[in-house]
Amino acid sequence: MKHIGKILAGVLFAVLLLTGIKNEYARLLPVSSYGMQAAVKKKSVDHLFIGSSMFRQGLSIDVLEEMLEGEVYILSYNGNQPAFMAMELEYMLKEGLEIGTLYVDLYPYTAAAAPWISDTKILLDTDLSFKLDAWKLMNVYNDTKLLDFYELFVTANNEQILTYPIHNRLVSAQFRNGGNILTPGGQTKEHLDSLGMLGGRDGLQEAQVEGYKKILELAREHGVKVYFIETPKYERMYRDADYMELYEACRNKMEELTEADVYNAEVILAEELAFDFGDAACFQDLIHLSTEGRTLYTKLLCEKLEELRAE
16 A cells, blocks of 8 residues: 555656656747747847737738848737736747737727636746736636646647647648638628627726736837737727727727837728728638738728828
8 A cells, every 4th residue: 555655656756857857948948930938038128029829810921021120030829818828928028029010909808808818829938927816816716626627737738749740740831920821711692691790798807907007017128019900800899899898998098008208109000901801802811811801901901001100
């Protein structure tokens, strides 16, 4: 019995040791063309885009690199929220990344969500301190359970680590400088009109608003110009009362935050550009752009940026 106890203790120690090593040092694996570590490795980025799948599907890296002068990088994670965008920005700055201009995803639904990491690839890119801070934030605003902790710290990303050479090669084939180089097609109006809406939320979350504020503070501290950018949504979203309630709340909050003279920040809404929100071929679904859509939108965005800088 005592011998079995020693074996179990040894196994537990080994699991804890490997878990600790994974959570602290997985970020040191050779980087691909995606994620925070790939950005940090560049040491300096002239144009850094931080966002969710809105940026991954909504921005064309080809167009950005053609129309913007200097190094471009897109950092995007599924469901990435303002609270975690702020943490990611702070982490990269501490790691020594120099940023010229920062572009931040402005998506009302992430601003209205309780803080939660839905894309665990973020955890592959960061150290244990980042993960613990993220867990503390999630714990404050959610009814977290031991299983959630176990999934985030013990089981998350194990498959990617065990198959790293293959996984890294696959990721590198899909991205360049963080930008998605796959070419998803658009949809028909009939298909998009048949999709269900996303539903309502209980207004903007305090933690997400604080994330926006933290981003502005970090940018001011490091002398970085900030643009908050809303990517286009299909026309049905702009007719949806639930979405528009959050959209207006987010828009008003950003106007309030960026009006402060101490911040060098502006907001660019999709409605300010000559984009056809009713062109189904430009969308994969109600909120994500197709290849055609992101190419057109990114060109319009770059033209708008050039116009703003000329003023």
